[in-house]
Amino acid sequence: MGSKTPSTTAAESRVLIIMTGGTICMKRSSDGFVPARGFLEFGMAPRPSFNDGSESRHIDVMMTDAVGKAHSSLRTPMSTYQKHVRYAAFEFQTLLDSSSIDAEGWTEIALTIYRNYRLFDGFVVLHGTDSLAYTCSALSFMLQNLGKPVILTGSQAPITELQNDATDNLLGSLIIAGHFMIPEVCLFFNYKLFRGNRATKVSSSDFAAFASPNLPPLAVINSSKTEVSWELVHRPRTIEPFSIQAHRDTAHVACLRIFPGIKPEMVDAVLKVEGLKGLVLETFGSGNAPGGSDGALIRVFEAAVSRGIVIVNVTQCMIGTVSPLYAPAMRLKRAGLVPGHDMTTEAALAKLSYLLGQDLCPEKVAQQMTISLRGELTEHTATAFQHPSGLPTHLADLTALGYAITAGDVAVVGDALRGTMKHLVSEPDYSGNTPLHIAATSPSLEILEMLLVHGASVHLRNKAGRTPLFLAAHARLKKHVELLRASGAHLHAGEVEAARLHGRNGDETWAKAGV
Numbered sequence: 001m002g003s004k005t006p007s008t009t010a011a012e013s014r015v016l017i018i019m020t021g022g023t024i025c026m027k028r029s030s031d032g033f034v035p036a037r038g039f040l041e042f043g044m045a046p047r048p049s050f051n052d053g054s055e056s057r058h059i060d061v062m063m064t065d066a067v068g069k070a071h072s073s074l075r076t077p078m079s080t081y082q083k084h085v086r087y088a089a090f091e092f093q094t095l096l097d098s099s100s101i102d103a104e105g106w107t108e109i110a111l112t113i114y115r116n117y118r119l120f121d122g123f124v125v126l127h128g129t130d131s132l133a134y135t136c137s138a139l140s141f142m143l144q145n146l147g148k149p150v151i152l153t154g155s156q157a158p159i160t161e162l163q164n165d166a167t168d169n170l171l172g173s174l175i176i177a178g179h180f181m182i183p184e185v186c187l188f189f190n191y192k193l194f195r196g197n198r199a200t201k202v203s204s205s206d207f208a209a210f211a212s213p214n215l216p217p218l219a220v221i222n223s224s225k226t227e228v229s230w231e232l233v234h235r236p237r238t239i240e241p242f243s244i245q246a247h248r249d250t251a252h253v254a255c256l257r258i259f260p261g262i263k264p265e266m267v268d269a270v271l272k273v274e275g276l277k278g279l280v281l282e283t284f285g286s287g288n289a290p291g292g293s294d295g296a297l298i299r300v301f302e303a304a305v306s307r308g309i310v311i312v313n314v315t316q317c318m319i320g321t322v323s324p325l326y327a328p329a330m331r332l333k334r335a336g337l338v339p340g341h342d343m344t345t346e347a348a349l350a351k352l353s354y355l356l357g358q359d360l361c362p363e364k365v366a367q368q369m370t371i372s373l374r375g376e377l378t379e380h381t382a383t384a385f386q387h388p389s390g391l392p393t394h395l396a397d398l399t400a401l402g403y404a405i406t407a408g409d410v411a412v413v414g415d416a417l418r419g420t421m422k423h424l425v426s427e428p429d430y431s432g433n434t435p436l437h438i439a440a441t442s443p444s445l446e447i448l449e450m451l452l453v454h455g456a457s458v459h460l461r462n463k464a465g466r467t468p469l470f471l472a473a474h475a476r477l478k479k480h481v482e483l484l485r486a487s488g489a490h491l492h493a494g495e496v497e498a499a500r501l502h503g504r505n506g507d508e509t510w511a512k513a514g515v
Contacts, residue, residue: 014121015124016090016124017089017125017126018113022096022098040074047167064115101128105135122149122151124174133210138248141374147458148181149176152196175226183457183459186218193219194217197346200213217229239487240487245358249356254279257282258290260290279311280345280349283332288326305337308362310338311336313333315340322342338370339370398435428460432464439480440468440471448483467495473509481512
């Protein structure tokens with residue numbers, strides 16, 4: 001269902017911009033365009049769309065696990081949704097061209113997000129475009145149980161150029177990160193928000209440089225509103241806090257593209273590279289490769305699989321999926337190749353290195369490669385839910401769900417979440433309260449857990465600026481507080497002072513909430 005109603009309803013949200021480098025921050029020099037530091041001052045402060053002229057405030061940004069540093073912040077003008085976005089910019093010590101990004105750079109981005117997760121409502125990562133889809137895919141797996149928006153963007157022309165796409169890409173990313181609680185790693189470009197691990201670069205020069213061939217955009221910005229397809233949004237479904245998996249085995253994976261006439265000994269040479277643990281194989285059509293009359297190539301694959309190498313079969317086609325419809329694809333599957341479904345090459349490489357970094361056995365890695373972990377592939381056995389647009393009973397459904405939660409009616413809530421109301425788990429009512437806000441002060445702990453495992457966001461604030469955790473602590477519901485904390489909930493920076501005042505009487509509930 002399309003929506004222009006923001007899911008974060010407090011008057012001012014906070015977003016951290018993480019500057020890694022790339023074209024967006026470049027300036028002209030005698031040697032051509034080069035990355036320049038001080039992007040907040042030269043790239044954003046002079047532009048009215050990024051700076052409402054209000055007094056700059058300093059915001060603490062965590063530089064390490066223990067050390068913070070005050071950064072200057074700016075604030076956008078009031079948006080269509082009657083909200084400002086206040087933001088600060090954290091710059092990499094060495095600004096990179098996107099072709100220079102590697103696993104170490106991905107880890108630095110992930111650590112910066114992790115260290116500042118409690119301080120900001122969302123994150124925008126500025127990055128060069130050449131490897132942007134690879135970084136999006138890598139971060140989508142590294143950031144585990146993500147509950148806040150992480151949006152990567154860049155530009156084809158620097159923001160200092162008269163004709164550029166940087167301004168719209170950056171402003172669109174800020175607006176979405178500051179207004180819509182989409183708990184995914186996303187890529188925003190040319191007015192469209194894509195799931196990061198579904199995106200790929202399709203043009204080296206056009207402003208429409210990225211596409212998501214096998215999944216529609218999660219959101220589209222037009223002249224009057226932002227349309228979010230909430231039914232497509234992937235949400236964490238476990239009772240666990242946000243964490244990062246920094247270790248990735250990028251050094252022992254490779255990618256090989258099949259072509260007509262490829263010789264088995266060429267493929268065998270790649271598969272016998274010392275230390276190789278995984279290969280992404282780009283094949284024809286729906287997963288086909290030349291078998292040859294003597295079956296030599298198939299024997300090469302079978303031998304590699306027997307040595308414990310995980311080979312993932314993805315299609316060279318922009319649109320479509322790997323499926324054993326034809327005999328060549330069936331032979332590959334029988335040889336032990338793992339069908340990559342409709343994953344992009346970037347996502348397959350990122351996922352394979354992520355799984356191999358967890359010291360899983362090859363059989364477990366192969367099994368996990370066929371399952372959607374972050375929405376990176378379409379599981380064809382699953383039923384896709386498409387909510388009709390313009391449904392007149394939307395508010396009635398939300399109200400009915402709220403009444404059932406308040407009454408503690410587990411059966412009714414369970415039926416609703418398994419049926420047509422499951423898209424409402426993070427939908428705000430007239431006061432900005434989501435179903436999780438209501439459950440946080442309602443009697444049933446089971447309903448609270450049910451909403452959490454259906455992807456309800458613990459970070460949304462109502463119109464009073466309160467999170468579900470604050471409401472549960474205020475209601476002195478210790479078990480509710482413990483469950484929310486176990487799911488990664490934390491008090492928002494704007495709630496901490498009030499929470500401390502409430503906790504002065506020594507109430508254990510506020511201590512459990514993190515005061």
